[in-house]
Structures are given as C-alpha cells and as structure tokens.
Amino acid sequence: MLYDLIGVYGKVGQSGRNDDDVYDRYSHRWTVILLGVFIIAISAKQFVGTPIECIPPSDFAGNHKAYVENYCWTHYTFSIDNQKALTRHYVRGGEDSQRTSYYIWIPYILIAAALCTYLPAWLWHVIGHKATFDVPAMINHLGKMKLSNPEDRRSNLTTMAKHYEKVNQYATAKVRATDNLVKRGISACMFFAGGGLLTGIYFLIKFLYLCNSIGQFFLMNYLLKIDYWAYGQKTLHGLIIGADVIKNKEVFPRVVFCDFTIRYLGDKNINYTVQCTLPVNLYNARIFTFYWFWLIFLTCATFYGIIKWLAQMSYRGRRSFLKRHLRINRELAMTQHEQQLFDSFVDRYLGGDGVLFLRLVSKNTNPVVAGELLGIMWDRFVAHESAVVIVAAMGNNNQSGKTLDSDTYLNGSRSGKFDDRTLPLIQPLKQE
Secondary structure (H helix, E strand, O other): HHHHHHHHHHHHOOOOOOOOOHHHHHHHHHHHHHHHHHHHHHHHHHHHOOOEEEEOOOOOOOOHHHHHHOOOOOOOOOOOOOOOOOOOOEEEEEEEOOOOOOOOOOOHHHHHHHHHHHHHHHHHHHHHHHHHHHHHHHHHHHHHHOOOOOOHHHHHHHHHHHHHHHHHHHHHHHHHHOHHHHHHHHHHHHHHOOOOOOOHHHHHHHHHHHHHHHHHHHHHHHHHOOOOOHHHHHHHHHHHHHOOOOOOOOOOOEEEEEEEEEEEEOOOEEEEEEEEEEEHHHHHHHHHHHHHHHHHHHHHHHHHHHHHHHHHHHHHHHHHHHHHHHHHHHHHOOOOHHHHHHHHHHHHHHHHHHHHHHHHHHHHHHHHHHHHHHHHHHHHHHHHHHHHHHHHOOOOHHHHHHHOOOHHHOOOOOOOOOOOOOOOOOOOOOOO
C-alpha cells in the first residue's frame, strides 16, 4: 500500500511530460508532491490518531471524556496568553478570546494549495498544446529514437522537421483565415521573443507560476487568519535566539480551551469550560514553517527562470543559440550570403515558436539532438530558398508547359535540366 502511494506521488506532474523546464517542475511536480506528503501526515493524525486531548470535569468518566473531546474537536476552541488568567472575558465567546477552528480544515487548505499550484500546468497542457503543435508528443518521439543508429536518427529528425513545417503552415493559414484578434494580439506581444502564439502562451504560463507562488501567501493569510507573510521570519528569529517568539494564542496554539453546555430536562443547563491540548498543531506549525521557506525558494526560482527565458528568447539570445549549434553541425562560416539566409531562417522559418521548440528539445532530451534537428531544418530551408531562386530563373515553367513552383521542384517533379544558373542547393548563386 505504501509503495503504491509513493508510486502515485512519484508520477504527479510527470506523466511522461517533456514540455517544460526544471523551474516549472519545482511547482507542478515537487510542490504538489510535498503538499501530498503533508496532507497524508496531517490526515493520518486527524482521522487515525488522536488530534485533541481534553481534561474533562471530575464527575465525567468513560464515554463522557470521549464526548467532550469529540465535541471540542468539531466545534471551535479558543486560546489565551499563558500569562493571563481565565476570566469571563474569554469564555462563552468573550471579546478577548482567540478562536482557533481552522486546524480542522488544514488538509483541505493544503489540497486547495496543491490544486492552485497544478493549475498552470493543466492550462499549459490544455491550451498550449493546441496553440500550434503538440510539443510533448514531438519531444517524446525524439526521446525514444535510437541514438546509436545514425540512419534511424536522421530519418526521425527529418520526419520531425517535415512535421514542424506542415504544422506551422496549418497554424499560419488558420490564423489568417479566422483573423483571431486574440491570437494575433498574443503573438504581437511577443515581439521581443520573435513572436508566436505558442511563445506567448508559454510566457503567460510562466507568469501564472509566479503569481501562484506569491498568491499562496495571500491564500494562507485568508484561510488561516494569520500573518503568514511574517510567520517564517518570526520562526527563524526564534530559532536564532533560542525562544518561541510566536505567542501560544496567535498561531497554532497547543493549549486551548473549550466551552460546552450539558442540558437537562427543564431549565437546568450546566456550562463547562475545559482545557485541551492539540498535538496536531505541533505538526501544523512545523509544516507551515517549512512550506513558508519553500514558497520563498519557489518564488525566487520561478522569477529567475522567467528572467533566464527572457534572456534566451531575446534577439541576441535566439541568434546566439542557433549560431552555436549551426557552427557545430554545419560548420557555417557566416558569409554575407549565409548571414542573409540565417536572418530569414530565424525570423520567417522559425520565429519565436520554433526557437522555443528547439530549446525545449535541448532541455528535455539533449543538446546534440536539438543541434542535429536544427541542422536538418537549416538544410531544408536553404534547399527551399535555393529552389525558389532556381524556379524563378527557369521562368516558372518546365518543358511540359506546366507551372512549376518551389514545392513541386523539391518533391521531385523536375523536368527541367540544370544549367550554369542552377547550382547546388546549399551554395549561393554567383553574381552576374
């Protein structure tokens, strides 16, 4: 049973997903696993163990003690400062009493936090994959190919490059046909990253991850009715000076009081106030302290990840990434002609979505696969551009009189013959 639970939480946020980076996994994978462990621990203490122990009145015995503890657990309790006397200002809902009923809902609060944390990943899975092409399916396909077989590897990469081109053509045609202003607006907002609907959605999901990590503090403030912003700071200060600076009545009190009434026939009602201890709050205090520090780390990591992606998807970052891999895989010298082709390749052929896809391939498989795929994409782009020039030089007509375009030319329907104007596809044309 335990191994099954561990196996389930080991798959949370993963499910064969290869469409994100390590900073996203800190949220939708590791944070959800962490909250799942907390939920199991607290639920076991509440529903299996003994979450509350009370000192019943002297005339109570047997089942009466269990009744008092169950009543106090299901109803509210209140706490006061250890240095103050228990007076009528505190009992029966007095104005000076500090109610502590939230501890019953701790597992459900943690479930709400886990759902909020996983929400951006779910949105990316539902919306992002339908924006242009299914990134996880393509990366999974690349991850399963046999790296030891060069022919099989090149065949798979060529198929992937063709699929990317076809999907990109469909996505462009769909946007132009529907003239969706929302999609155009999202793509236009990504001008600094090369444009692209998929790129815009990806950065939006990144922003939602950041909003979630910061919003968790507001969520805990609202649900726990405590100053969760300063909770971790006070706990850390207490550890440093060796004292519990968080007063017992404020946050997760371990000693509380409970009011209840025993009713008899007629008007005879007897009010009782008993003292109880909440062992479960000892766990709650540690859990929410650790979670406070985790949220600080998560916020910093997510923010750093966004800054890193902004730098990588900038004008200079995109070109540096592509040039580095092309120099390794195609040994480009970046002559004037190659530079013109490269600019057109980056802006028209790839755009922001293509660079994003290649970077995700590099992060989720390995840089070698991403470099080889980029090299094949470059070869196909250069072949297409050269075919356009060749077709234009042949007057857009073949010997049979039928119209000849670049796609027909590249697909093998070539009835024209090469002459001194038609050079190898990877070479620039001579200047006349």
